Amino acid sequence: MKTVFADTSGFYAALDGADSFHAEAARCFRQASTEGWRVVTTNYVVHETWALVQNRFGWDAVDAFLEALLPLCETTWVDLPLHAAGAARCQRERLRQLSLTDCVSFELMKHLGVSEAIARDSHFRREGIVLPQT
Numbered sequence: 181m182k183t184v185f186a187d188t189s190g191f192y193a194a195l196d197g198a199d200s201f202h203a204e205a206a207r208c209f210r211q212a213s214t215e216g217w218r219v220v221t222t223n224y225v226v227h228e229t230w231a232l233v234q235n236r237f238g239w240d241a242v243d244a245f246l247e248a249l250l251p252l253c254e255t256t257w258v259d260l261p262l263h264a265a266g267a268a269r270c271q272r273e274r275l276r277q278l279s280l281t282d283c284v285s286f287e288l289m290k291h292l293g294v295s296e297a298i299a300r301d302s303h304f305r306r307e308g309i310v311l312p313q314t
Contacts, residue, residue, distance in 0.1 A: 183218040190298030
């Protein structure tokens, strides 16, 4: 079974029809659903997405996220070791735009052996993580 990671940037683009990544993100989530991909994310990504979507689009968009996209995912709850690994990576790299959420995501992906993500964040590309292949 194909396993991919879902990032805030992918969720956001799928919800925002005006986003330049919208068509690709929506295609990935549709394909994940129809082909039965294992889509993983973290509770940190859920929190980050919820806050961003609520702030930019309001509650109807949050409901769409919670009811249409999030059920496609297996949410990994970040425990202390995963948080610590992500925090250490973040501190080691010291990049202003690289978030703790991204570093935790990279650590989880490394642990799971996942190299594809529904994401357009440049830090994912820098890590060698690509969009799911059709």
